[in-house]
Amino acid sequence: MKVFVIGSGSWGSALAQICVDNGHDVLIYGNNADEINEINDSHTNSKYFENVILNEHLKGTLDISKVSDADLVVMSVPSAVTAQVCTQIQPYLTKKVILVNTSKGFDPATGKRMSEAIRAAFDKEKLSSVVSLIGPSHAEEVVIRMLTSVCAVSLNEEDAKTVQNVFSNNYFRVYTGSDEIGSELGVATKNSIALASGMLAGLGYGDNTRAALITRGLAEMIRFGVASGGQEKTFMGLTGMGDLIVTCTSTHSRNFEAGYQIGKADTSQVYWDNNHKTVEGIRTTQVLYKLKKDLHVEMPIVDEIYQVLYENKKPSQSAKDLMLRELKAE
Template sequence: MSEKVAVIGGGSWGTALAAVLNNNGYEVVLRDISEDKVKEINDDHKNSYLPGIKLSEEIKATTDIKEAVKGAKVVVVVVPSHIVRVVAKELKGILEEDTIVVSASKGIEENTHLRMSEILQEELEGKLKHNITALSGPSHAEEVILNHPTTIVVAHKNRKLAEKVQDLFMNDYFRVYTNPDAIGVELGAAVKNIIAIAAGISAGLDYGDNALAALITRGIAEVKRLGVAMGAEPATFSGLTGLGDLIVTCASEHSRNRRLGFKVGSGKKLDEALAEMKMVAEGVRTAKAVHTLASQLEIEMPIVDQVYRILFEDKDPQQAVYDLMIRGPKHEIEYVVDCIEWKDA
């Protein structure tokens, strides 16, 4: 009998990960709170979040979280960031101590500024606190479900635990790397969504490729600045969950955050843009959290600051771009210039 894995969250990403696990030979039970979604998966073997895709009949769904995790050696949490604490409270007391928990949600909790794995660690008990890994990287569900080549990262300071999760997911189209820097992996995954909103706003203003390149490269500088201040390794942000995730989220037609930004850049207010979105754009909530966090840590994040002002203070997007462009002159690589001996021309 194959080993059981529970996936908590029946959105597009949760369903895509469930399909990867099913292809790898695991018994997969997917839990979602929507009875209609569960019925759709069980009866029609499809998920309307992934139109045109036929799911394996072996993937089962339920609304009962206890039923989903019963006997599961691995539990994958793939819900919107603002639901992670709710799910963590539901999981408390119903998991075996040796269960491996994989956090595949992306974001920063608005009031506490905790990463997703930290929320799980705060709510779960005993040895479980040490079994929480983070899974992230440049990976749109719409492509993973089609078995398109994808590379992601699993993060945990315990190498053996990270390698267990690596082996769980890895196959000939889904390549998984390990990284001990969970702080960097999770922050890169969360903050890039804000930069992707900026990329969408730029596209909505019809500013083209030069502006996109600027947003990606200066965006990763902001992500790295915050990450290092919070204890992350700088090298992580040059990898899959830093620059890789930022590129795919800023440039792809599948990106929810870019799509939302495009609507705002095209003239819609935030409420109007959100009303037209079928799925959650995590960058909106994350923008609030990171804007506050940057202020508290006294970190300069000008792109994040302008996105926050556009979304929540109704600032004109064109004015925001103008204000970014006329800032005082800067050295490109701030953390290197102090070590450089400049010579007179």
């Protein structure tokens, strides 16, 4: 199968390598000439992976029009530009493609889930379906072929199975799922909870605190997800609890790391002044805060993270306020 991966960052590179390992015809697109030349000439991507040699058959391009030959397009770009890139590639497509979404967030302009935003941006004549390839997975581990399991979630069962077969191998196991709402809201919501986890670590709190946060964060995720139309059982799986655990506990997580720096400084200003990376949880929290208010869903952790990020509240005060909430049954 011909696979075109858009995005030569860490996750795009790791997913492209999986497809090459599996014997597919793969081309990875990026707009940074140094990155693409390095992939082609040295079989490395040192900006993201230190001392990692990529599969020598992985090839990169600076020409996005080469998407025209693809059967399957993997979108590995930030959620904020996903719809824009969808619009950009359509003139070059000569047949219907399966669009594999890997973003875990919301479209910032509309608040739509990623699959909704992609379908809204695509002509029906050029899109077979959207399949979200999501779950507990850090590129830094996948690229060195550590055992990982994720989920291919789609309203189109056959296309989900196609993606499952394209990506599955002896180190990367793909399950299929059909609860698009629950799965996409799960992997988005965990971004905000991971920010909180990092903040607590930065403030000096330990394992007890983290365990409480993850557990109560899962409760918020379920309340919000079910109120939005997701299935409760979905949040016990890879795109719910699985992704929540890995993102709340790993230093590979940009959300955790950003939260850690905010907690250590006890102010979000350190993020706004110094961060240059895509941290999905920052935008996700803003969207979640609005959506949960519209649905009248109680999400105290999201409330506190929103106040830290956008109302200059100190993380140390937020931690205290969460502990002093009205006592009740679990």
